[in-house]
Amino acid sequence: MSKETKKKVDCITMESTQAMIDAAMEIYPDKAKKKRAPHLAPNAGEGACVKSNRKTVPGIMSARGCAYAGAKGVVWGPIRDMVHVSHGPVGCGWYSWGTRRNLVTGVNGVSQFAMQFTSDFQEKDIVYGGDKKLRTLLEEAHELFPLAKGISVLSECPVGLIGDDINSVAKTASKDLDIPVIPCNCEGFRGVSQSLGHHISNDTIRDHIIGTREFREPASPYDIALIGDYNIGGDVWSVKPLLEEIGLNVKAVWTGDGELEKIAATHTVKLNLIHCYRSMNYMCRVMEEKYGIPWVEFNFFGPTKIRESLRKIAEYFDDYIKERVEAVIAKYDPIMQAVIDEYRPRLEGKTVMLYVGGLRPRHTVNAYADLGMTVVGSGYEFAHGDDYERTSPEMPEATVIYDDASEHELEQFVNELRPDLVGSGIKEKYLFQKMGIPFRQMHSWDYSGPYHAYNGFPIFARDIDMAVNSPTWKLVNAPF
Amino acid sequence: MTAEAAVKYVTEIPEEEVSRVSEWINSEEYKEKNFARQALVINPAHACQPLGAELAAHGFEGTLPFVHGSQGCASYYRSTFNRHFREPAPAVSDSMTEDGAVFGGQNNLHEGLENAYTIYKPKMMAIFTSCMPEVIGDDLTAFIKNARNKGIVPQDYPLPYANTPSFNGSHVHGYDAMLLSILQTLTEGKKIEGRCTGKLNLIAGFDANTGNYREYKRILKEIGIPYTLLADISESFDSPLDGTYRAYPGGTPLEDAADSINGKVTLTVAPYASAKTFNWIKDNFSGKHISMPTPFGVEKTDQLLMTLAKEFGKPIPESLKAERGRAVDAMTDAHQYIHGKKFALYGDPDYLIGYVTFLLEMGARPYHILCSKGTKKLEKELQALLDGSPYGAGCKIYINKDLWHMRSLLMTDPVDAVIGDTHGKFMARDAKVPLFRFGFPIFDRVNLHRMPLIGYQGAINMLTTICNKFIDIRDETCDDRNFEMMR
Numbered sequence: 001m002s003k004e005t006k007k008k009v010d011c012i013t014m015e016s017t018q019a020m021i022d023a024a025m026e027i028y029p030d031k032a033k034k035k036r037a038p039h040l041a042p043n044a045g046e047g048a049c050v051k052s053n054r055k056t057v058p059g060i061m062s063a064r065g066c067a068y069a070g071a072k073g074v075v076w077g078p079i080r081d082m083v084h085v086s087h088g089p090v091g092c093g094w095y096s097w098g099t100r101r102n103l104v105t106g107v108n109g110v111s112q113f114a115m116q117f118t119s120d121f122q123e124k125d126i127v128y129g130g131d132k133k134l135r136t137l138l139e140e141a142h143e144l145f146p147l148a149k150g151i152s153v154l155s156e157c158p159v160g161l162i163g164d165d166i167n168s169v170a171k172t173a174s175k176d177l178d179i180p181v182i183p184c185n186c187e188g189f190r191g192v193s194q195s196l197g198h199h200i201s202n203d204t205i206r207d208h209i210i211g212t213r214e215f216r217e218p219a220s221p222y223d224i225a226l227i228g229d230y231n232i233g234g235d236v237w238s239v240k241p242l243l244e245e246i247g248l249n250v251k252a253v254w255t256g257d258g259e260l261e262k263i264a265a266t267h268t269v270k271l272n273l274i275h276c277y278r279s280m281n282y283m284c285r286v287m288e289e290k291y292g293i294p295w296v297e298f299n300f301f302g303p304t305k306i307r308e309s310l311r312k313i314a315e316y317f318d319d320y321i322k323e324r325v326e327a328v329i330a331k332y333d334p335i336m337q338a339v340i341d342e343y344r345p346r347l348e349g350k351t352v353m354l355y356v357g358g359l360r361p362r363h364t365v366n367a368y369a370d371l372g373m374t375v376v377g378s379g380y381e382f383a384h385g386d387d388y389e390r391t392s393p394e395m396p397e398a399t400v401i402y403d404d405a406s407e408h409e410l411e412q413f414v415n416e417l418r419p420d421l422v423g424s425g426i427k428e429k430y431l432f433q434k435m436g437i438p439f440r441q442m443h444s445w446d447y448s449g450p451y452h453a454y455n456g457f458p459i460f461a462r463d464i465d466m467a468v469n470s471p472t473w474k475l476v477n478a479p480f
Numbered sequence: 481m482t483a484e485a486a487v488k489y490v491t492e493i494p495e496e497e498v499s500r501v502s503e504w505i506n507s508e509e510y511k512e513k514n515f516a517r518q519a520l521v522i523n524p525a526h527a528c529q530p531l532g533a534e535l536a537a538h539g540f541e542g543t544l545p546f547v548h549g550s551q552g553c554a555s556y557y558r559s560t561f562n563r564h565f566r567e568p569a570p571a572v573s574d575s576m577t578e579d580g581a582v583f584g585g586q587n588n589l590h591e592g593l594e595n596a597y598t599i600y601k602p603k604m605m606a607i608f609t610s611c612m613p614e615v616i617g618d619d620l621t622a623f624i625k626n627a628r629n630k631g632i633v634p635q636d637y638p639l640p641y642a643n644t645p646s647f648n649g650s651h652v653h654g655y656d657a658m659l660l661s662i663l664q665t666l667t668e669g670k671k672i673e674g675r676c677t678g679k680l681n682l683i684a685g686f687d688a689n690t691g692n693y694r695e696y697k698r699i700l701k702e703i704g705i706p707y708t709l710l711a712d713i714s715e716s717f718d719s720p721l722d723g724t725y726r727a728y729p730g731g732t733p734l735e736d737a738a739d740s741i742n743g744k745v746t747l748t749v750a751p752y753a754s755a756k757t758f759n760w761i762k763d764n765f766s767g768k769h770i771s772m773p774t775p776f777g778v779e780k781t782d783q784l785l786m787t788l789a790k791e792f793g794k795p796i797p798e799s800l801k802a803e804r805g806r807a808v809d810a811m812t813d814a815h816q817y818i819h820g821k822k823f824a825l826y827g828d829p830d831y832l833i834g835y836v837t838f839l840l841e842m843g844a845r846p847y848h849i850l851c852s853k854g855t856k857k858l859e860k861e862l863q864a865l866l867d868g869s870p871y872g873a874g875c876k877i878y879i880n881k882d883l884w885h886m887r888s889l890l891m892t893d894p895v896d897a898v899i900g901d902t903h904g905k906f907m908a909r910d911a912k913v914p915l916f917r918f919g920f921p922i923f924d925r926v927n928l929h930r931m932p933l934i935g936y937q938g939a940i941n942m943l944t945t946i947c948n949k950f951i952d953i954r955d956e957t958c959d960d961r962n963f964e965m966m967r
Contacts, residue, residue: 032595056551058574059592060599066552081493089611089646090521091528095556097903099563099923108906110501111493115884115906120521121647126615137520144513144520147493147501157550157611158647161581188550189577189612216489261490407570408599411725426559430568436723476723 007396009351009376014398017042021400024412032057039403043395048388052380052403055192060406063355063427064381066188068092070197072154074279075205076184078102078230079258080112081149083141085119087134087166088156092188093118101444102230103237104257111147126158131169138173138181149260150180152204160187180260182208193382193404194357198279205263206286213264215251222317223249223269227284227295228276228359231256233449235456239300242453243273246310247317247324254280267291271316273298275452276358278380278387299359300453301460302367303336332454340370343461346469348372350420353413355405355428356442357381362391364423364442367451371461376417379405381425407431421468436476438467506910511888515881522884523903525826525852528646529654531557532686532753533608534571536658539711541731542603543662544596545571548589548620548641549610564688564921565717565929570727572596576612585613586623593639594632600727603734604666605633607641608658614645638734640665650853652753652828655686659711660757666734667741667764676766680707680788681743683757685750685774685830688920690718691932696749699935702800703785705792708736708743718930743767745791749774749784749934752829752858775934776834776942777841778807784935800936807936810943811842817947819843820871822895826850826886826904827919829858834933835899835918836862838942840869847875848889854879883907897946914949918942 021040025033038051056062065073068086073096076084086093097116106112119125119133134153141151151173153166170183184204186197215223226243229236236256243250251269252262266272272284272295284295296316298309307329314325350373354361361378368375378395379402380387391401400413407428414422414432422432423442432439440446440463448463450456504510530547534557537545547554554573561569574592576585589607596605607620620641628635640661644654682696693714700707715730740746745768746761748754762769768791775781782804789796822845825835829851836846849862859879866872878885883904890898890911898908901919908915922928931945932938951967 027599029594029598031591032599055577056575057591057595058588059546059572059595059597061570061572061596062551062575063555064551065555066550069552069555085520089528090524090526090650091531091553091556091610091646094524094527095560097523099559107498107502108910109505109884109887111498116523116903118521118524119519120524123645123648126647133519136518140517140520144505144510144517144522147497158615161612161615188552189581192577194552213488213490259490265490406599426562427555427569430562430566431570431725434568434719434721434723434725436721476721478722 007374009374009396009399012376012396012398014042017398017400020413020416023416024409027408032060036060036406036409040405040409041401042398043392043401045397046392048385049392050388050401050403052388053192053195053382053384054404056404057406061408062404062406063425064404065194067186067190067194067197067200068154068156068188069096070194070279070382071184071186071201072096073100074194074230075198075201075255076152076154078104078255079152079260079263080104080106080114081147081259083113083117083145083148083151085117085137085141085151085153086156087119087130087153088158089121090118092156100230101232101447101449102256103234104231109145113145113148117141121158126162129162129164130159131164131166134164134166134169135173138169138177142177142179148179150182152182152184154184155187157188160185160190180208180212195278195382195384199282202280202282202286205283209260209264210283210287211264211267213261215265215268219268220249221270222247222321223251224271224273225252225254225266225269226250227254227272227274228280229253229256229452230276232443233445233447233451235450235452238450238453238455241455242300242328245324246314246328247321254283267293269293271296273313275300277390278358278383299363299366300456301364301451302370302457303333303340303454304370305363305366306453306457307333336454336457339458339461343465344372346465350374350468351376351417352421352423353377353417353419354442355379355381355402355410355422355424360442362387362394365394367457367460368464370457371464373421373464375399376419377402377413379403421464436473438470438473440464440467506891508892511892514885514888521882524882525850525900525903526650526652526828527560529644529649529651529657530608530610530646531560532651532653532655533606533642533644533658534561534569535651535686535688535713536655536662536711537571537606537608538569538716539713539731540604540606540662540737541733542728543731544600544602544605546592546596546605546607547571547573547610548585548607548618549573549576549612551575553610560921561717563923565690566926567717567719568725568727569717570600572600580612581616584616585618586626589623590627590630590632593627597633597637602728604638604640604662606658606662607639608644608654609642610644611646614643614647638665650828652686652853655753656756659683659754660760663710663737663740663757664760666738670738671741671764671766675742676744677708677739677742678706679740679743680705680792681740681746681765682707682709683746683748683750683754684709684711685748685753686828687750687774688713689929689931689933690714691930692934692938695932695935695937699785699800700788702797703788703792703794704797705788705794708732708740710737710740741765745770747772747787750830773837774830774834777838777939778804778811778936779841780834780837781935781939803936807939810940814943814947815842817950818943820845821897821950822847824848824850824886824890824895824898826852826883826900829854831919832858833861833865836865838939840865840871842943843871845871845875847895848878848886848893849875850878850881850883850886852880852882887911896950914953916942916946916949
C-alpha cells in the first residue's frame with residue numbers, strides 16, 4: 001500500500017468484523033474465550049492488532065506443529081548434503097519425510113539425503129537411554145553415506161525427557177568422524193509452536209556452523225546470501241537466477257537446496273537478503289552483530305512487490321547494480337503484464353482468505369492484488385508480534401486478522417465472508433472444499449510451483465485461476 | 481599450524497566421487513555393510529502407534545480423535561490422512577508443553593476435553609497418547625475419572641482411551657489398542673444373556689482403502705447378511721462434496737458397536753492388526769469368533785464367502801458366483817503378462833500376506849518380502865505360503881528391515897516391480913521398475929484409496945493395474961519393429 005490510500009473492502013467495517021469474531025467465540029467455554037479473544041481482531045491498520053506466540057488452547061483443533069517440525073521440516077531438513085537424524089521414535093521422521101516439498105539437487109543417498117533417518121527408539125532406549133545407540137548410528141551413517149558433509153541430530157520429545165546428553169555424543173563423534181555433527185535440542189514439547197524450533201536451529205547454526213568455512217574465490221562487493229527461502233516447489237531455482245541477473249553473487253542459500261559448507265562461509269557476504277523473516281531473522285541479527293553484515297527483507301511474490309524489492313535491494317549497491325535492476329524490471333514488466341492481462345479479467349474482484357505460516361499471510365497479499373483480488377482475512381500459525389506489525393499495513397482496513405486460529409474459527413469466518421478462494425494448509429484444504437470453496441495449499445503450493453520471482457508469478461496466476469474458475473465447482477449443487 | 485593453514489575452504493564434491501559412490505551403493509559390498517547396520521534405521525515402512533489409533537477412532541460415529549500429548553503429533557497424524565485420502569481429518573490435541581513435563585498432563589487433558597466437547601460436539605472422544613505422557617507416566621485412568629467427577633464431561637459420556645507409545649510397535653498396534661478400548665467402552669454392561677443380534681461383526685483392521693470397506697459391505701449385502709462393520713472409515717474418509725462440511729460424516733453407529741457384543745459372529749479379516757482386540761472379543765463377545773486372513777485373491781475370498789455362508793446358513797448367491805467367474809476369467813486372460821515376474825513387497829503384515837497370496841495365485845514370484853515391523857509369527861506364516869507354491873521357491877522374507885535395505889536388494893538381485901506405498905518411489909526409480917501403490921500411504925496418485933483390492937473385484941483391479949503397466953513398459957521401451965498393434 002505504498003502509494004494509494006488505505007484499501008477498504010465494501011461491507012467490512014471494524015464493527016462487522018468484531019461482530020463476526022464475537023459470534024464465532026460464542027460457543028467457547030469462558031476460559032477458552034478469554035484466551036482466544038486477544039488473538040482475533042479487525043485490522044487496525046498499524047501495529048500488531050492481535051496477541052501471538054502464546055500457548056495453544058488445549059482441545060481447540062489448532063493447525064500448529066511443534067519445535068521438531070520447525071527444526072526438521074524448516075531449517076535443517078532442506079540442507080541437502082547432510083544426513084538429518086530424527087532422534088527418537090519412528091513417527092516424527094516418517095511424517096516429515098518428503099512432505100514439505102523443499103526440493104534438492106543431487107543424487108539421492110549419494111550427494112543429497114532427502115530420506116528418513118531415525119534411531120527408531122524402542123522401550124529399552126527409553127529406559128536405558130539412547131546415547132550409545134546414537135553414537136553407533138552416527139558411525140553407520142558416516143560409513144554408508146561417505147559424501148555427507150555433516151549430520152544433524154534432531155531430538156524428538158522422549159530424548160529431552162529421559163535426560164540423554166546428545167550434545168556430548170555429538171561433540172565426540174564429530175571429532176572422531178571428522179565431520180560436523182550438530183545436536184539440536186528441538187523436542188516437540190518445547191515452546192508453543194514450530195517457531196521455537198526455528199530459533200533453536202538458528203542457534204545451533206550459530207554455535208556449530210557459521211564461520212567454520214571460507215569461500216576459496218576472492219570476495220566481491222556483490223556477494224550476498226539468500227536467507228529463509230526453502231525451495232518449496234523450486235522457489236530458490238527461480239529466485240537465484242533473478243538475483244544473478246541483476247548482478248549479485250548468491251554465495252549461499254539458507255536453507256533451500258542448501259549446502260552446509262556454503263552456509264558455514266556466509267559470514268563473508270556483503271548483504272543478507274531475507275525472505276522468511278520469521279524463521280531466520282535470528283541469524284541475520286547474529287551476522288549483523290558479529291560480522292557487520294546488513295540484512296534486508298524482500299518480497300518476490302507478484303510483479304509489484306518484485307519491482308519494489310529489486311529497487312530496495314539495489315539501494316545497498318552501486319550504480320552498476322541499480323542499472324541492471326532497472327534493465328531487468330524493464331525486461332520483465334511486459335511479460336508480467338501479459339500474464340496479468342490473461343488472468344486478471346477472470347479474477348477481478350474476487351476475494352481470498354489466507355491462513356498460513358512464515359511470511360505468506362502478508363507477502364502474498366499483493367500478488368493477489370496484482371491479479372485484481374482482495375485478501376479479506378489473514379493470519380499465521382506461529383507468528384510473533386513483529387510479523388503482525390508487518391501484516392497490518394498490507395491488509396485492507398478492518399479485515400479480520402487471526403493468530404493460531406482454530407478450525408472452528410476459520411470455518412465460521414469463511415462461512416460469514418464466503419471468499420472466492422481460501423489459501424491455507426493440507427489440514428484445512430478438504431474442509432473448505434467440502435463447503436464448495438476453491439482452495440490452494442499455500443505451504444506446499446499444492447504440489448505446483450515455483451511461485452517466487454518472475455518465473456513463479458505466471459504459475460501462481462495460472463494456479464489461482466484454475467482453482468477459482470474450475471468448472472467442477474459448478475457441479476457441487478445437484479440439480480435434483 | 482599457521483592461522484592461514486587452519487582456514488577451511490568450501491569444497492565441492494567432485495563429479496567422479498559422486499559417480500563412484502553412486503555405483504558403490506548399488507554393489508554387493510554395500511549391501512553387506514547396509515545389512516550390518518545395528519542402530520540406524522533408514523526409510524522405515526511403518527509409522528507410530530497413535531496414527532493407527534486415530535484411524536480406528538475416525539471409524540466411529542460422531543467420534544473426535546483426541547491426542548494426549550504434544551500438538552505437533554496431532555498435526556502430523558492429521559496431515560498424513562489428509563494427504564492419503566484427500567479428505568478432512570478433524571482431531572484435537574491437548575497441546576502439552578514443558579510444564580506438562582513437570583506437572584503431568586492432567587490440566588491439559590481436562591481443559592482439552594472441556595473445549596473439544598463444547599466446541600466440536602462429538603458423541604465420543606477417543607483418547608490416545610503420544611510420546612510425552614508415555615515417558616512421564618501420566619495416569620490416564622485417574623485423569624479421566626477425575627474429569628468425570630469434575631463434571632467436565634457427563635459421567636456416562638464415552639471416553640475410550642488407549643496407551644499408544646510411539647516407541648513400541650507400529651501404527652498397526654495403535655489401531656488395535658484404540659479399537660479394543662472403544663469396544664470395551666461401548667459394550668460395557670451391554671451384554672444381554674440370550675440376546676443375539678443375528679448380525680456379523682466385521683473387523684477390517686488398519687486398512688486405509690475406503691474401497692475395501694465398501695466392497696465388504698457390498699458382498700455382505702449380496703449374500704444377505706446383516707452386519708456391523710466395526711471402525712468403518714468408508715464415509716469418514718470418502719464423503720461426498722455437496723457444499724456442506726460435516727465433521728463426522730460416517731462411522732460405525734455407536735449403538736450398533738455397543739450391541740456388537742451380542743453378535744452372532746465376530747470376524748476379523750486382519751489378524752495382525754486386531755490381535756489384542758480379537759483376544760478380548762473371544763473372552764467377552766457372544767456368538768462365534770473367527771479370524772481369517774484379509775481376502776486378497778480368489779482362494780481367500782472363496783474361504784471368506786464359504787465361512788459366511790456356513791455361519792449364516794445362506795447360499796452363496798449367483799451374483800457372487802458369476803463375479804468369481806469373471807475374476808478367474810480376467811486372471812486367465814491376463815496371466816501371461818504377470819506369470820513368473822518377480823516382485824518386491826513391503827507393507828503391514830495383513831496386507832503383505834494378501835499380496836503374497838494373490839501373486840502366488842497368478843504364478844508370479846513374491847521375491848523380496850519385507851516388513852519393517854514384524855514378528856517371527858509373521859515370518860512363519862509368510863514362509864508357509866511360499867512353501868505351498870512352486871512360485872514361492874527362492875523367495876525371501878526380511879523382517880524388521882527397512883526400505884534402504886530393500887534398495888540394496890533391488891540393486892543386487894533385481895525384480896520386475898515393487899508393491900508398496902508412496903515411500904518406495906525413490907528406490908523403484910533407482911531400480912527402474914514400476915511401483916504399485918496398493919499400500920498406505922499414497923501421497924502421489926489420485927483416487928487409488930477408492931479402488932478396492934479385496935474380494936474378486938479387488939483381484940481384477942490389482943491384476944489390471946499390474947498387467948497394463950507391464951504392457952505400457954513394453955510399448956514404451958521396445959524396438960520400433962516390435963512395436964505392434966496387439967499385446
